[in-house]
Amino acid sequence: MDRGGDTAFVDSFPSAFTCATWLSDSSLLLVGPTGSDEPGRQVAATLTAEGRAQELVVHEFDGRHWRDTPRLVIAVVSSQALYGQQDAALSIDSGRTSARLTGEIVRALAVAPDTVARELLASLDANLRNDIVSFLVSTLSSVPKSERARMSDRLFELRQALRERLPDLVNAPDRPLGACVDRIMAVDDVSFFIEGWLRSGHEGVVRLTAIAPEGSRIELLDRLARCRRSDVATFYGLPGAEPEGGLGFTCFFDMANGCSLRRSGWVFEIEDTRGSAWEILGPAVLDDPLSVRHAILSGPHLERPLDEQLMMNHIHPAIARIQQRLSARPVVKSIRTFGDPPDSPAVSIVVPLYHHIDHVEAQLAEFANDPELLAEDLVYILDSPEQAEDLYSRAGDLDPIYRVPFRVAVLEENVGFAGACNAGADLARGRLLVLLNSDVLPDRPGWLGTMRHFYDTTPNIGVLGPKLMYEDDSIQHAGMYYHRLPGSPLWVDAHYYKGMHRSLPLANVARRVPLVSGACLMISRDLYQRLGGLPAMYLQGDYEDAHFCLNLLDEGLDNWYLPDAELYHLEGQSYPAESRRPSNRYNMWLHNHLESSRIARVMSAFASSANAGTGIEPS
């Protein structure tokens, strides 16, 4: 190997390290000769410069089980520090041996990663190489975040150079073994969700291993959830029932201590009982959280009734992590005030906006005729930030026409209904909070004062909901309860008297109810914030209001329905019906998964209370 540099220095440390390569700006891989040290010793690394010593993170490859393994040490040290400072030196100490490498030495030893791969490592045993790749990958999380993407690429190069290639698996209708990975989705950097299919053939399959682009290996066979794939069955000419519970599979997996940042390069190995093995290439990784979420909820595995195992082990963990990513404390990017805000508003009306910014004008046209409303604090929260410019421009136009004072706050990114409401509550100035959907229009002025009076004079009140009507004057909401679908253990939320004319006597009685709709509700702002606001784990605006009402009931508070306040709820225009369904099923499952015992208790308390005889069967 022609390295150039000062061979005198190298001869001073003949048995320490023979080669080095930078995996990233802070990750230095040092390669030493085979058998150069006692196995099992703790290794330590220090950077000394300008008289100071800094202890470094260091990893050593454990090659105890291998003969002829080179010594591999990865030190997390900044190349800038090592090369840039005059007297900088890296010391690697593992008990019996210690090596001291100045910046110049390292510079002399450093080569490109694939040189290391080709010349030092490529001749080793295939399984040893796999182990080495795993070792390299395991250090990925030690480097600064900003360098990980580049290191991923480097690791990918190394993996490609060191990985033992297997024959490509060819799928054909006459071949009993077949497999394909159709989709790989990044839930986050450490967990993934894949979809594909596997036909195990006559011999049976003993191993399905996923190999991440950087080299991590994950055994998947025992974790797969099977589902039907009629297209694959057709391909193989298989009649009716598919073997093994279905030819298709889905799988959520966590990389334990690893991570993978590279969005292409996944490979899958399959081995049968006779020891023959093949590989298939995986597709590029989908990683936009909203697309991933949508894909997980609408994949073929969800065609049949919801499988508890599938939900618990795959769908829910994936979605929960995505929700966590998406709903970290919503950040308000900008706020503007239009008109003169009232001095001391008692009520803050928070209206989340998602796409339908045209609803603002419709609401302002109603609010402009309502003196009660003009004295309170009105806040629109935009949860589709790509419309910010458009909304601000419209608000500026509408303000001189309607003269209703209001604020517009734009969120940094889409966070969902719960996040938007919570952000609005944080901005609220009044002691009472009204959450109002953008597609709710008051029937006539006076509703706000009526609700406020009731709220302030009713002891032990949690949340208050008014009567909401469809555009044809039939009831959309008169309080809500839980209802069990026949033959199912699942609770579903339901509306009292939905579809009846607004004047139905039973719907015109103010009373306690289990739940109130988030489309319009009034609550003390302190209470709302003390309880943490609407929970963020649900998707697209569904069940968070029910969950929140359960929280209030748990506090010993009452939720009330007040028919004297009447508004129209022109619902369903935010999300088209079809796209609602996959998330609705997930939300319903999640709500039950988390709350079914609470729900049962609440409904039995209501059944035995004054509400009996309303004609509504609670279960």
Place this chain on the structure above:
Amino acid sequence: MNGNGRPKILYVTSNHPAIRPGGLESYTLDLYQAMRTSGVFEPVLLARAGPPHTEASCYHGTSPFALVSGDPNQYLFYTNTFADHSQFDPLFGRWTSKQVLARYFRDFLIAHKPDVVHVQHTIFLGYDLLRVLRATLPDVPIVYSLHEYLPICHRDGQMVRTTNNDVCRDESPRRCHECFPSVSPQMFFMRKRFIQSHFALVDQFIAPTNYVRDRYVDWGLPPERIMVEPQGILPISNRVQNEPKRLLRNRFGYFGQLNQYKGVDVLVDAMELLGDRFDGHLWVHGANLEIQPNEFRIRVQALSDGSRDNITFAGPYDRADLGKLMAEIDWVVVPSIWWETGPIVVLEAFQYGRPVICSDIGGMSEKVDDGVNGLHFRRRDAAHLAETMLYAAETPGLWDELRSGIPVGPPRSMSDHVDILSSLYWRLLEQRQPRSELLTMELSAGG
């Protein structure tokens, strides 16, 4: 009040006869001129400019106003100077960009300071002009004339169902959605609430007939705020005198836009049924066939190609020529399928001594007495119309008899109309209560 002590009345409308010679435009201009002649009030006319000619931008750079031939009180308002046509939302009746109203209309109001504002139409201006008006001039009464059913009905204000062309008397979000499946019931509800929210600011509505008033009351306008007052009709001066006597009265005339609501296709079908053997002749005076929907246009054009001897498509006409044109025909046919709020053409026909053959509904059947001064035929029934036209052409003495039954003078002359409106304006001025809203009088900077 202005310097000479006369209260100022501002008429706001959506077009001007100088740009588009139509019934509504003519009425508003006639009213404006009659008001001026009467000398009690000082009228100002603000007419939105176009269509057509809406592409003509204003002459003065950044001002959308232009004088109509030197009259200091008549203005054209080129709303599309700052927002193009596509930015007007016809469903809700509003501009998406509000600069037109919030700045320019407001500036106009402040400059002219009317004492009463009488809105004739808001199309291409926006219903929300009422709100700007109220906010800019809080104490000024607002009068609003309802010339058709546009606030109620998205089908060009005709209240005729798209499903089967029946007259609709029963609007609801569901029924409107049936007529326009691409618009949801919720959108129709929001449209209605939007319009009504602005109508809440109007002090007095005027409906031309009881039927129109009933439709708006059903729709939700407070009954005490709508009065019935038909359009005033000017006396004519161009009636041909000493018309020659004729043995045969088989000449028919149609006057008006060539669209489906006016029943032109029913008339065309009737002529088809009558065939080449029909002795009579039909003159069709009117325009705008080219902007009608394809199917209708093609059907009508098939008859205008000159292959039929007994139909003449004479093209658009000038009101000034009406006397001559009326003298050349015997009967005026008004086959409208919608519940006409006028129609003025019936009154014009009577002014020229022509009996009317019309549909048996609406403003037509109210003004024309079957067998007295005209003949009714069943709405949309081409066969019955054909039969009626044949009867009219071939019955000796019928024409003279019906002509003698024509009432003398219109239901409302323009001078009576001016008197009634003037009393209304005085009443509103006297009842005026100061509003609690603040009025900011600063003019926007610039021209």
